[in-house]
Amino acid sequence: MLSEQEIQRREALNRLRQLGYEPYPASEFSVTHTAEEILNGFETNPDAFQSVRLAGRIMSKRIMGKAAFSDLKDHTGRVQLYFNRDEICAGEDKTAYNEVYKKLTDIGDFLGVQGEVFKTRMGEISVLVKEFVFLSKSLRPLPVVKTDADGKVYDAFTDPEQRYRQRYVDLIVNPEVKNTFVTRSQIINSMRSVFNEKGYLEVETPILQPIPGGAAARPFITHHNALDIPLYLRIANELYLKRLIVGGFDGVYEFAKDFRNEGMDRTHNPEFTVMEIYVAYKDYRWMMGFTEQLLETVVKDVNKGETKVTVGDQVIDFKAPFKRVTMTDAIKEHTGIDITGMNEEQLRKACQSLGIETDETMGKAKLIDEIFGEKCEKNYIQPTFITDYPKEMSPLCKRHRDNPDLTERFELMVNGKELANAYSELNDPIDQRERFEEQLALSEKGDDEAMFIDHDFLRALEYGMPPAAGLGIGIDRLTMFLTNNSSIQEVLFFPQMRPEKKPVLPTVDDYLALGISEAWAEHVMKVYPTPKAMLELKPTQVHQTLNGFRKKQKLDLPALQLEDVSSWF
RNA sequence: GACUCGAUAGCUCAGCUGGUAGAGCAUAACACUUUUAAUGUUAGGGUCCUGGGUUCGAGCCCCAGUCGAGUCACCA
DSSP states (O other), X not given: OOOHHHHHHHHHHHHXXXXXXXXXXXXXXXXXXXXXXXXXXXXXXXXXXXXXXXXXXXXXXXXXXXXXXXXXXXXXXXXXXXXXXXXXXXXXXXXXXXXXXXXXXXXXXXXEEEXXXXXXXXXXXXXXXXXXXXXXXXXXXXOOOEEOTTOOEESOOOOHHHHHHXXXXXXXXXXXXXXXXXXXXXXXXXXXXXXXXXXXXXXXXOSEESSOOSSSSOOOEEEETTTTEEEXXXXXXXXXXXXXXXXXXXXXXXEEEEEOOSOOBTTBOSEEEEEEEEEETOOHHHHHHHHHXXXXXXXXXXXXXXXXXXXXXXXXXXXXXXXXXXXXXXXXXHHXXXXXXXXHHHHHHHHHHTTXXXXXTOOHHHHHHHHIIIIIGGGOOSOEEEEOOBGGGOTTBOBOSSOXXXXXXXXXXXXXXXXXXXXXXXXXXXXXXXXXXHHHHHHHHTOTTSOOOOHXXXXXHHHOOOXXXXXXXXXXXXXXXXXXXXXXXXXXXXXXXXXXXXXOOXXXXXXXXXXXXXXXXXXXXXXXXXXXXXXXXXXXXXXXXXXXXXXXXXXXXXOXXXXXXXXXX
């Protein structure tokens, strides 16, 4: 069902064609200026704007008799158009103004205009339109958001569901939304140029993987028909990037979409973007320095040279160097408990004393992780490196040079959340095999996120991988920080949503499908709004009701026979 | 998964004890030659998310469901 406004727009479309205006022309419309160029350049050099051509979407109309104003929005901003009847219609025929502009042009239509820039009595730089053409007619009304002189916004399009489901509408009417995505793109560009300057190589690795490795998470499963094998959407790309280090690259990085089949909320989307980088002959200490420099550079690039960023009610300073705290010290500081040397049983007790729920499937690593996640994580607002994680939590990470129970790992915590994760990569193939086997044991214990054993990865390590440092940064989270958004949905163009369910209204075809004649179908539909409503009744009753309807409405149709009606059931 | 809140016109939202469904913007018509949330007059526009129940009568009350938001849990 079309709404009244949609019908009117379709009628306007037909009328335009009647008048010889093509609403969807094929040819290019060449543009000489953007809205931004006009607004910025006119004051200093008015002569350069005697004749301009620009294109964009009509966002408002204000008509006053023979004169009218519209806002035209292009990719750079909005500029006001001034339509004057006698400027547009040189001769006697005033159709172009009176009908085409005033009646047939709607908010949302794309127009191309040619005209002259001037300043109105109110002092607004505007384009006096001499000619205009349709570039694309809009058939659905846009939400109209208005802003008054004080910057107060009226009738904002704010419903998150509609904004995410119809991001295109969100982008049209909520200009600040665009900035978030521009920043996101700048973040990635800035990182990429840091890496490229160092000579590291941007690479691509498989998204469809026979063994989903490199992280602890549940994967999505799919199936390859020709090979008749299951394939998994990657949960990480770590093992592939390390194979490339084995292959002899000095530094490789990838901006990777990963997929995890887990819950969704305002910080988790089933697909998300991670930047991972691996650099040969480095360790995690070098990587800490590299990470803080990288982030300081990125933040300055997108934040006008400033290192301070406002996130909610916090101000976070990304100026290097960042604080460094070992995980053991962090737990000691926030719980008073020293977990050094504790076994699984002792850790379980420690959890109980802290009021943390545990279960039998949890190994040492999970228990420690629980304590940290529950009691410590939220305290690190300013960028802080948490270092030296227990071995069991980090099956791909090299043992700590000073303590074999720990690993050379750090996570960067910002605003109480993990932003980055890095290791001195484990390159001892025998140790790596043992770690995988421990994971297998965990998996048998019921941990459905424990890692699979990737034999090809082990084979690669057996050929020899140089020592290397690896780093992963959550691009979505970083973007959330740098655009001051508290939900991941705001930094993804198209966040995952439950499918839209359209109420399925019965059509005439549904009635025809039952074998009802074409002549009768539309009338049956009036009596029984759904086929189901009819089929629940007895054929005899339906037969009588319909013939009664025929008589009452004086339908020029032969009366129904009971056999006809029965055949529908 | 638990709890709380929400779903009414194209958009943002009202809706009295349960008694003919409202406003602003948008739309249509008329007026108006520099407006800017343009203005003035008039008009049209609704399966009140879905399905049941209570009732003479449900947008409102009750039950179930769908979708969304928030909080928590889960999830590196």
